[in-house]
Amino acid sequence: MGVITLTMLGSLTVLAMVGPALWGQAADRPNPSAVLQGPTAGHLLGTDHLGRDLLARLLAATGLSLLLAVAATLLGATAGITLGALTAVVGVRTRRMLGALINLLLAFPGLLVAMFFAVLFGAGAGGAVFALAVAYAPGFARIAQTLAAKVTETDFMAAARVLGLRRHRLLLRHVLPHIAEPLMLNTTVAAGSTLVALSGLSFLGLGVQPPSYDWGLLLSQGLDRIYSEPLPAVAPGIAIVYAGVAFQLLGEMLAKAAARRTRPRQMAEPAVRPAHVDRTASVDQVLEVEDLRVAIPTAAGVVRPVRGVSLDLRRGEIVGLVGESGSGKSLTALAIADLLPEHAKSTWRANRFLGTDTKSLTRKERRRQLATGMAVIFQNPASAFNPSLRIGTQMTEAVRAHHNTPRAEAVEQALTELQRVTLPAGHRLLRSRPFQLSGGQRQRVAIATASMMRPDLIIADEPTTALDVTVQRQIVDLLRRIRHDDATAILFISHDIALVANTCDRVLVMYAGTIVENLPAHALATGTRHPYTRALVESVPDMTADRTHPLRTIKGSPPDPYGEISGCPFYDRCAHRQDRCAQERPVLSPLGPGHEIACWHPLPQAQREAEEAAK
Ligand SMILES: Nc1ncnc2c1ncn2[C@@H]1O[C@H](COP(=O)(O)OP(=O)(O)OP(=O)(O)O)[C@@H](O)[C@H]1O
Numbered sequence: 001m002g003v004i005t006l007t008m009l010g011s012l013t014v015l016a017m018v019g020p021a022l023w024g025q026a027a028d029r030p031n032p033s034a035v036l037q038g039p040t041a042g043h044l045l046g047t048d049h050l051g052r053d054l055l056a057r058l059l060a061a062t063g064l065s066l067l068l069a070v071a072a073t074l075l076g077a078t079a080g081i082t083l084g085a086l087t088a089v090v091g092v093r094t095r096r097m098l099g100a101l102i103n104l105l106l107a108f109p110g111l112l113v114a115m116f117f118a119v120l121f122g123a124g125a126g127g128a129v130f131a132l133a134v135a136y137a138p139g140f141a142r143i144a145q146t147l148a149a150k151v152t153e154t155d156f157m158a159a160a161r162v163l164g165l166r167r168h169r170l171l172l173r174h175v176l177p178h179i180a181e182p183l184m185l186n187t188t189v190a191a192g193s194t195l196v197a198l199s200g201l202s203f204l205g206l207g208v209q210p211p212s213y214d215w216g217l218l219l220s221q222g223l224d225r226i227y228s229e230p231l232p233a234v235a236p237g238i239a240i241v242y243a244g245v246a247f248q249l250l251g252e253m254l255a256k257a258a259a260r261r262t263r264p265r266q267m268a269e270p271a272v273r274p275a276h277v278d279r280t281a282s283v284d285q286v287l288e289v290e291d292l293r294v295a296i297p298t299a300a301g302v303v304r305p306v307r308g309v310s311l312d313l314r315r316g317e318i319v320g321l322v323g324e325s326g327s328g329k330s331l332t333a334l335a336i337a338d339l340l341p342e343h344a345k346s347t348w349r350a351n352r353f354l355g356t357d358t359k360s361l362t363r364k365e366r367r368r369q370l371a372t373g374m375a376v377i378f379q380n381p382a383s384a385f386n387p388s389l390r391i392g393t394q395m396t397e398a399v400r401a402h403h404n405t406p407r408a409e410a411v412e413q414a415l416t417e418l419q420r421v422t423l424p425a426g427h428r429l430l431r432s433r434p435f436q437l438s439g440g441q442r443q444r445v446a447i448a449t450a451s452m453m454r455p456d457l458i459i460a461d462e463p464t465t466a467l468d469v470t471v472q473r474q475i476v477d478l479l480r481r482i483r484h485d486d487a488t489a490i491l492f493i494s495h496d497i498a499l500v501a502n503t504c505d506r507v508l509v510m511y512a513g514t515i516v517e518n519l520p521a522h523a524l525a526t527g528t529r530h531p532y533t534r535a536l537v538e539s540v541p542d543m544t545a546d547r548t549h550p551l552r553t554i555k556g557s558p559p560d561p562y563g564e565i566s567g568c569p570f571y572d573r574c575a576h577r578q579d580r581c582a583q584e585r586p587v588l589s590p591l592g593p594g595h596e597i598a599c600w601h602p603l604p605q606a607q608r609e610a611e612e613a614a615k
Helices: 002-028 054-060 062-086 092-106 110-121 125-152 155-162 167-203 215-223 231-259 329-336 363-373 391-402 407-420 426-431 439-452 469-486 497-503 531-538 579-583 607-614
Strands: 285-298 301-314 318-322 345-347 350-353 374-377 457-461 489-493 506-511 514-520 589-592 595-597
Touching: 002 054, 002 062, 002 231, 054 062, 054 215, 054 231, 062 092, 062 125, 062 167, 062 215, 062 231, 092 125, 110 125, 110 167, 125 167, 155 167, 155 374, 167 215, 167 231, 167 391, 215 231, 285 329, 285 489, 301 318, 301 329, 301 489, 301 514, 318 329, 318 469, 318 497, 329 457, 329 489, 350 363, 363 374, 363 391, 374 439, 391 407, 391 426, 391 439, 407 426, 407 439, 407 469, 439 469, 457 469, 469 489, 469 497, 506 531, 514 531
Parallel strands: 318 489, 318 506, 374 457, 457 489
Antiparallel strands: 285 301, 285 345, 285 350, 506 514, 514 595, 589 595
16 A cells, blocks of 8 residues: 555656646647647647647646645644644533534535635635635534544543643643544545545636646536547546545555654663652641532433542552442542543532642642642553553653653653563563553553652552453552552542452442441451441352352342432331431441441441450
8 A cells, every 4th residue: 555655646746846847838838720629649638728738737737736735625624623623622611612613614515615715815726725724624623523522531531631731732642643543534535625626616717717727727627528528627537536546545654654653762771669758748638528529410310429428548548439339439539530521510518638628729720739649540441541642652741741851761760660560571561552551561551650640649440340350469469569659548449349358458338429337448347337338248259158048139229319318328228227217317427446337226246346346
């Protein structure tokens, strides 16, 4: 394909450059004795109404035809793509306005717009180019908008936002490279149709004006006698198709080249492990959230997946957040990281991150605080990386953006982090793309990327769910090592009670958007006092479980997320419920050292736990 493309483009370029010099004179020389001739040995394509050789005119017109088509396409594509891609990085209101503008422009037929503007700008080559650019821009804008909308929803954009990258960086680094391939194809294909549209304008007398001429003008002149002599019209048509195919193949090649872009050039030698981070001087409480609520308006009503969550995390602490599917774990995490879907509304009584109430910060300060202090590791390591960028680029961009770290130094740091997550072949890895890594490798790279900024808090949302059990253990060990080395607080969200019990220091049990129990992880096995937590723990099978009996389950289902809950949210499913539970909602209250519970009638302590407590 490369050879064919280069041959076609090369022939067009040579023709464009040498055409006027070689055939210009013959193309412009009138011959009154040979007007409107058909193809002959002397004039292979015949002559026009002034007796000028049509083949010479066709060859000499190559340069101007291509130049005008390319100029109109590039102008239209640049304006349209910028307009469309901007919608991925601006706020909701601006996005809606841009969307409305694009819709408005698209409501008019392209050729009509082109004719209108061609008249407005004045008949001629320049006017036609600008008119076509205006006519084509909305189409590009719509494609870019649609492609960019998909990118907006990806985990890697969320991760980039957590890193606090500025809009132009988001646009240039994450949105445009990711949507470049289809847009390049579209742009080059559009160059072919722009050629045809230019000929349309020339046909109407609004394009290139005599004595200048392009393929479009030659085509329209040939059309006058197409029934008697088809060749004068067919030949410029073939030239347009030839150029169109060449542009299309060029698009394919450019798209492939774009995928190979952003190669990290200079790789430094791995540096030594970072020194143990001493954070004893700074504030111990990393995160304190009080009464966090999330409401999401939907067509069926308002969903309230988070209904008054209060939690706190100290330095170097791994806190597990468990609960059945739909209990609101992820939305709690997203609200803390300021990554909720746009239509979701979050409120809280207090939200202090590193001792600063987020309400006292401007939006910019908040973004900066989150970018440098917090990192999020997502469930699916495959979608957490931008597939079009190399690992090296993605690992280093946050430190380069926020700490102005020189490239070589950032690469060095990335290599150190990769060693820390036991990925030794760092140089090769930095040059690879996400799809070249296994799931476990990707998740380790995600952890390495998260710790590049030395965040105070890492939110790991089911970081092991998509991985097999042997890799799970490695990922958990890594997180534990990071919290040990960097004194990072980690909020570890998981379904896996056994994993949480082995990994975390403390566990928060979530049910129907509320925290129902907060207890030390070692107490999960025997020290649970909330009926829901106890049922949840009992439903986890272990190696000693009696296989002749069915596994235990929690009967019933969680309350309707659309409805109001007046009493205890677990009331309907609770075997120990009493009248008060239906009427009054229990709040999280201290029950013992490091143990809080939201229940009016806590279960009695298990025998062994009671003995230990007595001791
Ligand atoms: N974008 C949304 N629009 C409407 N409702 C939503 C949206 N996202 C989540 N929800 C609702 O919020 C509930 C809680 O979602 P969330 O993802 O926080 O649960 P989860 O506990 O993390 O579950 P899982 O363990 O399955 O990931 C869901 O059951 C769903 O009803």
